[in-house]
Amino acid sequence: MGRVFVSRRVQGGALDTLVAAGHEVDLWPGELPPPPEALVEHLAGADAAMTMVTDRFSSALLATSARLKVIANVAVGYDNVDPAEASAAGIWLTNTPGVLAETTADHTFALLMAAARHVVASDRDTRAGGWKTWSPTAFLGSDVHHATLGIVGLGEIGQAVARRAAGFAMKVLYTGRMPHPDRERALNAEWRTLPELLAQSDFVSLHASLNPESRHLIGAPQLAAMKRSAILVNTSRGQVVDQDALVAALQGGWIGGAALDVTDPEPLPLIHPLYASPNVIITPHIASASFDTRSRMAAMAAANVVAVLEGREPPNPVNRPPRPRA
Ligand code: GLV
Helix, strand or coil: CCCEEEEECCCHHHHHHHCCCCEEEEEECCCCCCCCHCCCCHHHCCCCEEHHHHCCCCCCHHHHHCCEEEEEEECCCCCCCCCCHHHCCCEEEECCCCHHHHHHHHHHHHHHHHHCCCCCHHHHHHHHCCCCCCCCCCCCCCCCCEEEEEEEECCCHHHHHHHHHHHHHCCEECCCCCCCCCHHHHHCCCCCHHHHHHCCCCEEEECCCCCCCCCEEECHHHHCCCCCEEEEEEECCCEEECHHHHHHHCCCCCCCCEEECCCCCCCCCCCHHHHCCCCCECCCCCCCCHHCCCCHHHCCCHHHHHHCCCCCCCCCEEECCCCCCC
């Protein structure tokens, strides 16, 4: 039997799974993430942790979490933990691949379409009494159908976005660390270099995981290379975009708009200039937030915890500690 720290209330029956497997659950009761001191305190007595992307594991925290055998992130991304540091400490790090791609792609498309057709701005205007008549010129937007979509990162989520684009007869371009001829054929997508993709796309959708190479992948030169009408959609990580450059691009009219589910930092302070741009939509990092998907993500994290605490390899490892803690 182990003690499992769970850093937020999760959807579905994941905690019951932990209890049924004989473990004791230490559930953080707050709506907000545990502050760093609370993480130190709770993890010091924990054999396993079910954590969120908001829980940052510094090397100091890994060192003080002396009993910890597994960090099971309820997320596909794991930029809150350094896998090499976790390995060196003998701690498994796991994530939730596969289950959230379709749901995240749904939200990506919702953002893309909302930005293209001013869904949020026109709703706001309607509520404020702005709907005086049918207007031949109000809220003109960009067509999504037959437009060119540039996908940056043709992984699971990028591919799910490309499948949706086919239904809108979009031309799909993609870029990434390397071409994927098999995916390209299946999705009718065409490889471009990043500068080519930026110059040719009406919509640019980011699906890169955050790492040192992808940090600020989209900065001032990249934004300047986009079409003046183009819309940038980001459901990956806020730090993939140089946000100061994005503000300059929106204010300067270098691009048409942006639809962001992720920002840098999160939450984005209310005084941030991005909120002042009329052509920006911001959602609070909810791309995977459907009942079913969040429930499946929590269940996967619980299964990873149970496996490690029973001395087995977790089903979804991100790292492979050479000497896992016994
Ligand atoms: C959420 O952002 C995730 O990485 O799953």
